[in-house]
Amino acid sequence: MKKLILLWFLMMCIGGCDEKMIIFKCEGYAEKDGSNCYEIKVNKTEVDVATFECLGNGYGKDKNTVFRFHTKTHFDASSFERIGGDYNKDRNGVYYHEAKIEGADILTFEILGDGVHEVVFAKDSNNAYFIGSKIVDAKAKTFEVLDDEFAQDGDSVYMKDSKILGADVETFRALGESRKDVTGVIYNAEDKNNYYFDRQVVKKK
Incomplete structure (x- = not known):
């Protein structure tokens, strides 16, 4: 992987480039144009090329620094890990993007999902989280x-x-996409008693 990254950089320089900068082309970031690549452009004096590696989702690191796209982050490079989605961790804590999740337990923190939908939920031994925010009263276990x-x-x-x-846990179903009944009511979840659109009851059964 490192050899391929450097080869790409040398090919780019044939057409002319800023000699003070180096560009790493990495895989693992879904762009709006459908591509799966991203670039990390940094000053040559700020990166150790021999230890640089792409980590996905806009991240890369060398032995000293974690980068996201063209910017240095505050993460500890020696212990940085991408957990999944936009969740990350290092020896100092757990983060959503670069924002620390206060109180999150590093050892038991895990992302939740079915492998199909975007990763937004997570939990540790004490709490559940949505995009890094604690879900009040949720039972993590x-x-x-x-x-x-x-x-x-x-x-x-x-x-x-x-x-x-008031939602009935045993019969509640998330429908994935919004639906419309014969009366024009739009809903995206239901249980034995009600149809819901997001958190609101839109029609009783």
């Missing part, structure tokens, strides 16, 4: 994801980081 917006913990159903009051 039994917390499970229904899709990329809905989750449940055996007692309550949650839409993103908020509880859906």
Whole structure:
């Protein structure tokens, strides 16, 4: 991988480039144009080429520094790991992007998902999280994801980081995409009693 990265850089320089900068082309970031590549452009004096590696999702690191795209981050390079989605960790904590998740347990933190939907939910031994924010009152031990917006913990159903009051846990279904019934009511979840659009009851059964 490192040889391929350097070869790409040398090919770019044939057409002319800033001699003070080096560009690494990495795989593992879904762009709007459908490509799966990203660039990390840094000053040659700020990167150790021999130890540089691409990590996906815009990240790369060498023995000293973690970069995201063209910017240095505050992460500890020796212990930095991408957990999955936009969740990361180093020896100092767990992060959503670069924002530290206060109180998150490094040893038990894990992402949640079905491998199909975007990773937004996570949990540790004490709490559940949505895009890095603690979900109040959620029970981490039994917390499970229904899709990329809905989750449940055996007692309550949650839409993103908020509880859906009155939802029946045993019969609640996240439908993935919005649907419309014959009367024109739009909903994206249901249980034995109600149809829901996000957190709101839009029609009773």
